[in-house]
Amino acid sequence: MAGRLSFTVGFLIVASVGLLHGACAATTYMVGDDLGWTVPPNSSYYEEWTSQRTFQIGDTFVFNWTAGTHSATEVSTREEYDNCTKMGMIxxxxxxxxxxxxxxxxxxxxxxxxHCEQGQKMVIKIGDGIAPSFAAPSLAAAAALSALLLSTLAIFFLN
Ligand SMILES: [Cu+2]
Known part of the structure; x- marks a missing residue:
């Protein structure tokens, strides 16, 4: 699999702006609960997991896996998701x-x-699921704040 990776490796701060939403009751979710993030016992497992919950701004998702190699890859579109397109922020x-x-x-x-074809995939809908049409001016400040707070992660991009 590594051969398909192009090592455009950046270090990116994954923003957590929970502090900016102090008034909200932000929740931390362990994705898949006890199962974690892995190949699920049935292909609709994560769909059911998300359908039982309502997510809001400020919520945190922890992708945990203890055995085997996995990734949490965010793809851009529903089509890529449906097709298990393995290209995105990994x-x-x-x-x-x-x-x-x-x-x-x-x-x-x-x-x-x-793994994706076997059901290791999940749609996270925050709020109404509709992204704001423009970036809020506060985002840069939020990212800067988060840089102070959180660890750095390597982000790999697939070609
Ligand atoms: Cu996997």
């Missing part, structure tokens, strides 16, 4: 945490082997 560290600071719909899958 977070390869078990325990990676992602916090969303705006409404929107995010598509995650595992880019390893056929």
């Amino acid at each position: 977070l390869m560290f078990a325990g990676v945490q992602i916090t969303f600071d705006a409404n929107g719909t995010h598509y995650f899958l595992c880019s390893e082997g056929t």
Whole structure:
């Protein structure tokens, strides 16, 4: 699989702006609960997991895996998600945490082997699932703040 990676490796701060939303009851979710982020026992497992929950701005998602190689890969479109397109922002560290600071719909899958095809994929809908049409001016400040707070993650991009 590594041969398909182009090592455009950047270090990016994954923003967590929970502090900016102090008034909200932000929740930290362990993706898949006890199962974690892995090839699920049935292909609709993560769909059911998300359908039982309502997510909001400031919520954090922890992608945990303890055995085997996985990734939390965010793809851009529903089509890519449906097709298990393994191209996008790949977070390869078990325990990676992602916090969303705006409404929107995010598509995650595992880019390893056929894990996605076996159901290791998940749609996270924040709020109404509709992203704001323009970036809020505060985002840069939020990112700067987060840089002070959070660890650095390597982000791999697939070609
Ligand atoms: Cu996987």
